[in-house]
Amino acid sequence: MTIQQYMMELGQQARMAARHVAVADVALRNAALRGIAQLIDNSRSDLLAANAEDLARGEANALEAPLMDRLALNDQRIDALIASLHQVAALSDPVGAIDNVRTMDSGIKVGQMRVPLGVIGIIYESRPNVTVEAASLCLKSGNAAILRGGSEAVSSNTLLGGLIAQGLASVGLPKTAVQVVSSTDRAAVSALITMPEYVDVVIPRGGKGLIERIANDARVPVIKHLDGICHVYIDSDADPEMALAIAVNAKTQRYGTCNTMETLLVAEGAGAHLATILAAIADEGVEIRGCPRTRELVPAVQHSATELDWQTEYLAPILSVRVVDDLDAAIDHIARYSSGHTESIVTDNHRRAMRFLREVDSSSVMVNTSTRFADGFEYGLGAEIGISTDKLHARGPVGLEGLTSVKYVVFGDGQVRG
């Protein structure tokens, strides 16, 4: 059997399973999630043994330390996995509700019912806990899933896939509702993203390179999250203490996350506060790269920001800083360099706050708070499969609702069209 045939078989099975999961009572879907949690708890030693195989192979392949860390499971991480399954089970059912019902002049009543998408393909790297998180969100939202993890985690993922299948079967759901791709061949990914007859949407999670490659080659819709070049703009009417607290938090609370500030924009009129703000950020060990006006205002800034800095997601303790004339110049800079992820304005001026909200075209736009809040849990979604920088379908943090669609439902009493 070729990889293409194997993937097509997974696709056909997923399509069939999706019909069952879509109409399964939420009690059954929750029972499956809790059953999987129990099975994982009962299989800790097997799971750690499988993970040890992955780690040994990673060591033999000289995998870098951060990747090894993400690959590793331990009892604490297994606890977190189990807890996340119970959390998802406790969320309210995202499907089946009928909203927006209105009665038309013809007499028909038209509403929209929230429904699962069908079959979701998820492509991810190294962290084996994604296997369980993705499976649980797809299942809770009434979808079938095909999961393709990284080759480095294949032993852990295969074992987890087996436990998930067992959990599904134990409540009478088709075990093919969640399938872990066993092939580590890249051709499996190529097949997964080019089967619109079996796969309704693909969600890649990983580095920019992976996501761009998938978006480029896919023949099915992709919910994607590219980079986060996030900005904070300190307006001339900003409260200085608030500006300080937000800028420090947005840059230094964590460096490797996509909602971390990478460029600080400061209005000329707020220039008097800049030295204090940059000193506080530098104190945390952050390298500051300033535009000429920044370096003039704050001579302690030794590095010059270049054109390339405005385009860079550092994911590291580096910050580029630009002094701009006013709100218009800030919005222009953001329009040119932002990746459309998250931007925040600090201001006490209502009209400028509302203009920023309206005119900045990013998935999250904020007033007087830290970009670090751009997160599914902080937004009350209860879960997050990723943060979409696309505009269609789902934008910003994607929770259970992003894994669903709607259909029109029409209630008549014999009406016909005249």
Next chain:
Amino acid sequence: MTIQQYMMELGQQARMAARHVAVADVALRNAALRGIAQLIDNSRSDLLAANAEDLARGEANALEAPLMDRLALNDQRIDALIASLHQVAALSDPVGAIDNVRTMDSGIKVGQMRVPLGVIGIIYESRPNVTVEAASLCLKSGNAAILRGGSEAVSSNTLLGGLIAQGLASVGLPKTAVQVVSSTDRAAVSALITMPEYVDVVIPRGGKGLIERIANDARVPVIKHLDGICHVYIDSDADPEMALAIAVNAKTQRYGTCNTMETLLVAEGAGAHLATILAAIADEGVEIRGCPRTRELVPAVQHSATELDWQTEYLAPILSVRVVDDLDAAIDHIARYSSGHTESIVTDNHRRAMRFLREVDSSSVMVNTSTRFADGFEYGLGAEIGISTDKLHARGPVGLEGLTSVKYVVFGDGQVRG
């Protein structure tokens, strides 16, 4: 300049114009729409002359009669165009509203603001009125548009494009907010659907072949509408008179529309009414093709339905009919053969009605009414750019809201993440 360069130039201009249109007050956008209506009214003779060129070329190229009819403008159709511009201007503004605002435990307030998509590419055939309809819906929803009509209508479309640009400029909006592609080269379409940096979504309107080709080659999201193989299922508990009225209306009110019934499914238990229903439909001049059980129950049915009939969108006075055991068999038939457009059940049984609504996976699912109601105007959307059989982003009739997205807006008071 190559076609690619020309299209890239249109794309860049559209991207720049989109920023202006997105933040333009609705009063300005409405003034542009009313201005375009006035300009069209003032240019009737020019428009009819340009259209005459298209018609002459069509005749020289032996264009088929239905296409010639769709291509033709006359005073009545120009009146309808003008009226549609005023109608769109009268609709409420689809962008800018903030919904779902909730306060989180952290103190931030999180909501969603409805925003334009950006740049919309529309690809369509023959009917020059689509140029004005598409431009008006994109403009009203705050988007820029690139319109690529069929080569057969190039003279009419170019003239209309000029009037639209004039109307935009007259209120101070960039005239590049709506651009009509002047090249009739197919390479223009290939370029339009492969510029994700300039085009946010493409909407093809036309035959199945055109849409499949575009969906296959596109590198930008596509809102597409494939075929409509719509079903009516008459349950054993259907009211006979209601079943008769709905079946006749769904098949015979119009034959060429995508929401017309193509296959009638009848429960064994409703078989007693089948002869009356089929006689009424045949009386309208419809050819009936029946499964063996249908022909046994109604010997007057002379044609046999084959496997191919269940897969066919006739768009013609032909109906395939199948007698099925029960609701489960009807749902199975629909899952297998429906194009996911619109299906309706006729029944007085509440539980079966609700099961049909829940389990049938189509963009519109109906109870006790005619599939012919699946339409943006009948659903109260005020306008319709098409009917999406996709699941992501927009599903079913697509009005102004389908041409928008949301972004998260976050209101803080200095909160930082802990």
